[in-house]
Amino acid sequence: MRFILSTLLILLQASIVFSQSCLESKQLEENCSSYCFKILRPVLDHAASLQNHINNDDSKKIDSQSKLEKVERQLEVLQGKVETLERVNCKPSAGLQSKKFQKIGSKYYYIEENESVNWFRAVHRCHEMGAHLISLQNDNEFQALKAKLNVDRNYWTDVNDLSLEGEYLSHTTGFKAPFLNWYPSSNPDNKGGNENCVNLWNRQKTLRMNDAPCSSLLNFICEL
Numbered sequence: 249m250r251f252i253l254s255t256l257l258i259l260l261q262a263s264i265v266f267s268q269s270c271l272e273s274k275q276l277e278e279n280c281s282s283y284c285f286k287i288l289r290p291v292l293d294h295a296a297s298l299q300n301h302i303n304n305d306d307s308k309k310i311d312s313q314s315k316l317e318k319v320e321r322q323l324e325v326l327q328g329k330v331e332t333l334e335r336v337n338c339k340p341s342a343g344l345q346s347k348k349f350q351k352i353g354s355k356y357y358y359i360e361e362n363e364s365v366n367w368f369r370a371v372h373r374c375h376e377m378g379a380h381l382i383s384l385q386n387d388n389e390f391q392a393l394k395a396k397l398n399v400d401r402n403y404w405t406d407v408n409d410l411s412l413e414g415e416y417l418s419h420t421t422g423f424k425a426p427f428l429n430w431y432p433s434s435n436p437d438n439k440g441g442n443e444n445c446v447n448l449w450n451r452q453k454t455l456r457m458n459d460a461p462c463s464s465l466l467n468f469i470c471e472l
């Protein structure tokens with residue numbers, strides 16, 4: 249009997265403790281609603297801010313991507329234009345394709361050693377090929393080209409003083425010829441008052457520049 253009473257007492261105390269524990273837990277739960285909200289609010293705000301950043305970054309990525317695609321389209325258009333210009337300006341025309349241009353130094357030349365024509369015809373023949381008469385820029389170009397030429401022939405250049413006696417211009421650019429290499433002492437002599445076109449002149453197995461009548465029939469060199 250004493251044992252039973254002790255057991256009931258223990259169970260009653262345990263029940264009271266359990267009831268108090270539940271009450272505290274409930275109070276904590278209610279209190280936590282506002283407390284936890286205060287604690288978590290900055291965290292939630294920060295999370296929202298991060299999400300906005302991510303969304304904004306996505307927008308920027310999309311915007312950058314569209315700009316990149318636009319630039320790529322513009323590059324494709326430009327590439328097409330460059331290829332067209334190359335075809336028009338740099339590629340051999342139909343008449344030119346049968347001619348053999350060779351790279352000498354940094355330029356491409358067609359050396360005509362069979363056909364002899366006057367200076368105007370030579371200008372025209374080069375234009376037919378999409379090219380122009382040689383327009384030598386410096387001694388390096390001249391020496392490189394000269395090494396490939398037949399020293400028994402004479403070749404027209406694009407240099408002339410047709411517009412003003414003694415003023416040697418490049419027919420290609422319309423500006424003063426940047427490179428001249430006259431045959432020593434006698435040239436340019438405008439012999440007979442009628443030498444207005446300049447050629448590479450074969451004398452003593454070397455080629456130098458000479459002014460000659462434009463009607464002379466000479467070989468010529470075209471340059472791309």
Ligand SMILES: [Ca+2]
Binds near residue numbers: 413414438443444
């Ligand atoms: Ca002259």
Ligand SMILES: [Ca+2]
Binds near residue numbers: 435438458459
């Ligand atoms: Ca002369």
